[in-house]
Amino acid sequence: MASGDGIDPALNALVLEGPMAGLMSSLRALPEAQKARRFWSRMRVLVGAFLRWVGLILCVWFAGTVQGPLSVVAGVLCVGLAAALWVRSLVSTVFRAFGHPGDDLNRRPELVVRVLERLKADLAPDTSVRLRFRPDPRPEGPGSSLYRLGPGRKGSPDVLDPWLLLETRLADGAHLRLSAVERRRIKVSDHGPNGPRRRTRTKESDTLFLEARLRVKAKRHPDLAALTQDRALESVRLPPGAKLQRLRITGEQLRLRIRLEETWLPRIPKDASAEAADSPDASLAVTMMLLSLYQMLHLARTPPAPKAVKAPPREKPSHPRAKSRRRSSG
Numbered sequence: 001m002a003s004g005d006g007i008d009p010a011l012n013a014l015v016l017e018g019p020m021a022g023l024m025s026s027l028r029a030l031p032e033a034q035k036a037r038r039f040w041s042r043m044r045v046l047v048g049a050f051l052r053w054v055g056l057i058l059c060v061w062f063a064g065t066v067q068g069p070l071s072v073v074a075g076v077l078c079v080g081l082a083a084a085l086w087v088r089s090l091v092s093t094v095f096r097a098f099g100h101p102g103d104d105l106n107r108r109p110e111l112v113v114r115v116l117e118r119l120k121a122d123l124a125p126d127t128s129v130r131l132r133f134r135p136d137p138r139p140e141g142p143g144s145s146l147y148r149l150g151p152g153r154k155g156s157p158d159v160l161d162p163w164l165l166l167e168t169r170l171a172d173g174a175h176l177r178l179s180a181v182e183r184r185r186i187k188v189s190d191h192g193p194n195g196p197r198r199r200t201r202t203k204e205s206d207t208l209f210l211e212a213r214l215r216v217k218a219k220r221h222p223d224l225a226a227l228t229q230d231r232a233l234e235s236v237r238l239p240p241g242a243k244l245q246r247l248r249i250t251g252e253q254l255r256l257r258i259r260l261e262e263t264w265l266p267r268i269p270k271d272a273s274a275e276a277a278d279s280p281d282a283s284l285a286v287t288m289m290l291l292s293l294y295q296m297l298h299l300a301r302t303p304p305a306p307k308a309v310k311a312p313p314r315e316k317p318s319h320p321r322a323k324s325r326r327r328s329s330g
Contacts, residue, residue, distance in 0.1 A: 013097060013134040013163070019126050020116060027116075030109045030135050108135050108143075108163065111266035114283040115166070115178065124171045134163040142182035142206050143262075155295065159184040173220075175214040182206060206262035208282065209245060211291045214254045216297070225251035227300040235295035237288050241280030254293045 014030070016023050112133055123129075137143035142161040164180035187203045216224070227249055236244060238258060246257040260280040268281040 012138075013132055015216040016131045017134075018128060020120055020123065020129060023129055023131055024055060024113065024116060027109050027113050027133075029232060064083055107266060108133070108137075111180075111282050111286075112164065112166070114267060115286050118169075118283070118287055119176075120167070120168050122170065122172075127168060127171075130165075130167040132165040134161070137161065137163075137182070139304075142184040143208075158186075170299045173217065175215040176290075177215070179211045181211075181215075183209065208262070208264050209257060210260065210282070210289065211246075211255065212256040212286070213256075214290075214293045214297075216254075218252045221297060221300060224249065224254075224297065225299045227296065231299060231304065232296050235299050236292045237295075238292075239281055239284045239288055241278075242285045242288075249296070254296055256289050256293060257273075258289060260285060 014026070016026055020042045027034055045212045112131070116129070138161055143163075160181055160183050162179065164178070166178040167176070169175050184204060184206050187205075189213075218224070229247065229249065232247060232249055236247065236256070238244065240266070242258045242260055244256075246255070248255040260282060263278075264280040264282045265276060267283050268277060268279065
């Protein structure tokens with residue numbers, strides 16, 4: 001079994017280290033624990049809202065039982081409290097986007113499981129894998145289906161959620177480090193002329209960044225430092241919906257970062273609907289990232305093809321009629 005099995009309360013993440021079999025069993029047991037955590041989280045929100053309304057009803061009842069000037073004061077206070085609660089509900093509203101991919105309990109765990117399954121063939125037996133993984137998005141954070149909107153809201157800095165860190169050593173001796181960071185960006189735009197009726201629109205968008213880092217020994221790959229950026233880009237192959245974000249090459253390290261839009265799915269089945277088929281396949285993106293990194297290692301050992309030298313342009317022969325005219329004029 002993997003060591004450190006369980007959710008770390010300080011990090012709110014699953015911290016595991018051990019062979020592949022132990023990690024897979026722990027990840028497959030996550031959905032039931034996720035259901036319980038989400039249930040109690042929503043219950044706390046509902047109980048808090050219920051207690052606020054109970055307090056308001058008790059205030060109104062107390063105002064009705066008191067006679068004299070005190071009842072007038074209590075009534076005014078109750079009406080003022082009700083108005084304040086109503087205005088507060090308009091100023092800041094949290095709503096759930098139904099049908100959002102973040103509602104899927106298996107979205108993040110299934111991606112990690114599929115990545116581990118595809119790495120199994122490249123690992124030596126009983127190789128230790130280190131995993132730090134947050135299965136659930138943070139409330140109102142990147143990847144979550146909860147959004148907070150309200151009039152007059154200002155744009156805030158990007159919210160980042162680094163929810164995956166996987167480290168292991170492959171069978172060929174290379175060290176692999178795979179990470180996933182989700183970002184929520186809030187954009188506020190003003191429409192219309194300056195004036196009292198100016199409208200403000202808020203747009204929130206999520207992006208998933210996947211980064212693969214491969215560290216190798218310089219003595220086994222002495223030509224890696226001489227690999228140029230242009231030649232390395234020729235080896236990058238990504239699935240539809242994935243865009244290259246960054247590529248860095250040093251004498252001992254290759255780093256490739258891509259980005260996926262918020263509609264990403266852990267896997268796109270062959271019989272998927274048209275809407276799901278247009279979503280980026282995250283597990284396929286990870287596989288193609290690793291293949292691209294190893295293709296760069298192969299390309300570094302291959303000398304670049306010599307550039308073809310262009311032959312000088314051939315002179316056009318003069319027309320025979322032009323020669324005859326010259327003879328006749330002479």
